[in-house]
Amino acid sequence: MNNGNLFAQVLKQENRHNPYPLYAQLRETPVSIQDDGTYVVSTYAEIRSLLFDPRVSSDEEKNLASKSGSEVSSSNEHPNQDEFRSFPVYDPPDHDRLRSIVVNQFTAERIYGLRSWVEELVKDELDKSRERDQIDIVDDFAYPLPVTVICKILGIPFEDEEFFHEKSTVIATSADPDPSGQNKRRSKEARSQLGDYLHQHIKKLRQHPGKDLLSAIMASGDLEAGRISEQELVAMSVILLIGGHETTVNLITNGMLTLLRYPEHLERLRQDPDLAPRFVQEVLRFEPPVQFRTRTTLADIEIAGTVIPKGVPLVLMLASGNRDPLHFNDPDRFDPDRQNNQHFSFGGSLHLCIGAPLARMEGELAFRALAQRLQSPRLIEDVLQYRQGASLRGPKHLLVKVDAVIDA
Numbered sequence: 001m002n003n004g005n006l007f008a009q010v011l012k013q014e015n016r017h018n019p020y021p022l023y024a025q026l027r028e029t030p031v032s033i034q035d036d037g038t039y040v041v042s043t044y045a046e047i048r049s050l051l052f053d054p055r056v057s058s059d060e061e062k063n064l065a066s067k068s069g070s071e072v073s074s075s076n077e078h079p080n081q082d083e084f085r086s087f088p089v090y091d092p093p094d095h096d097r098l099r100s101i102v103v104n105q106f107t108a109e110r111i112y113g114l115r116s117w118v119e120e121l122v123k124d125e126l127d128k129s130r131e132r133d134q135i136d137i138v139d140d141f142a143y144p145l146p147v148t149v150i151c152k153i154l155g156i157p158f159e160d161e162e163f164f165h166e167k168s169t170v171i172a173t174s175a176d177p178d179p180s181g182q183n184k185r186r187s188k189e190a191r192s193q194l195g196d197y198l199h200q201h202i203k204k205l206r207q208h209p210g211k212d213l214l215s216a217i218m219a220s221g222d223l224e225a226g227r228i229s230e231q232e233l234v235a236m237s238v239i240l241l242i243g244g245h246e247t248t249v250n251l252i253t254n255g256m257l258t259l260l261r262y263p264e265h266l267e268r269l270r271q272d273p274d275l276a277p278r279f280v281q282e283v284l285r286f287e288p289p290v291q292f293r294t295r296t297t298l299a300d301i302e303i304a305g306t307v308i309p310k311g312v313p314l315v316l317m318l319a320s321g322n323r324d325p326l327h328f329n330d331p332d333r334f335d336p337d338r339q340n341n342q343h344f345s346f347g348g349s350l351h352l353c354i355g356a357p358l359a360r361m362e363g364e365l366a367f368r369a370l371a372q373r374l375q376s377p378r379l380i381e382d383v384l385q386y387r388q389g390a391s392l393r394g395p396k397h398l399l400v401k402v403d404a405v406i407d408a
């Protein structure tokens, strides 16, 4: 196959169920230029190097700026200013200023303080399926769990879930490259609606602060001191709500699917639930919820014998790096005993996922409970439909037959 066409193949919905052979072909050329001018980086060492390279920007509007002939700036000027963009797509110094405000409140204490509540939530969600012999792991479990958790963290009423589920599904597809701009326009509109909703929510919290993260940010004095504007706080809450939505669902679903495909591992986990953190780590490497991230170059960058020019779109194929045989021994084997399992599934460097400890905790508690409580779980069929979007990858539904859901 023409190497310049491989990324277009990855984006096709028909290849969603198994993109890994395409990644193996991509790795034959660590940095490959695609027919549309995008540079795709698919090998571990090169991805790592570019994740840490300050000449690589997360702000694709800098790419737009270079196309329209204006100077590619290293500061945060946004030619197409979108008021609900937030720090994940900014570069320093704005990125670091805003990130530190969340990190100061998204503390280990706050996350681990929720552990027994999340454990109880996992139990309650599975209790709802007690009378059933068939479960949809997505709708009945993997979706409601992280959504309820992020709502609690942000102090958002769960009753409004239907509204923001719809918006967040639209926004999630904009993680893919979108030459027509259609997804980006729809995503901008959805972010704006979600932003309006969260703006109202923040106003209410101002009047009646709670124990949630947003109230804590407002109480920290960062707003008054001008370290964050109200608009930036709203945009940040949109990102946290989406981040808490779309990814952990895929972690739990991809994990259960993997365990059903490798029943010997499911049995091992059932017998020794303390292995769950290792399983989470390996599921993240093996079936990453976020398959790739897009970037823009701020300068010519020479890497692996190729010069990536300034101002071009770049794709860091995280999921391919996770399967690079030059870094991982026997990478296509699911092996929770793997040592030094340093994958890219939470990114790396400046943009390393803020929600990683929370997602790991949810994944661990979910896998423990699923392994212990589902009696003889088996896939109804292993032909799955995947949700729209190549970057945030996960099945739409995962139907599982069970003999019973036993009591916790």
Ligand code: HEM
Residues within 6 Å of the ligand: 058, 087, 088, 089, 099, 150, 239, 240, 243, 244, 245, 247, 248, 251, 288, 289, 290, 293, 294, 344, 345, 346, 347, 348, 350, 351, 352, 353, 354, 355, 356, 358, 359
């Ligand atoms: C299994 C679940 C998750 C996965 C696989 C995941 C993956 C990622 C990845 C790959 C990045 C790096 C993006 C980049 O470099 O461009 C990232 C960043 C981020 N994640 Fe997550 N994430 C998960 C859960 C969460 C949760 C639960 C939250 C929020 C509560 C969250 C919030 C964020 C934020 C705010 C960033 C941006 C950090 C920055 O730019 O400084 N994530 N995540």
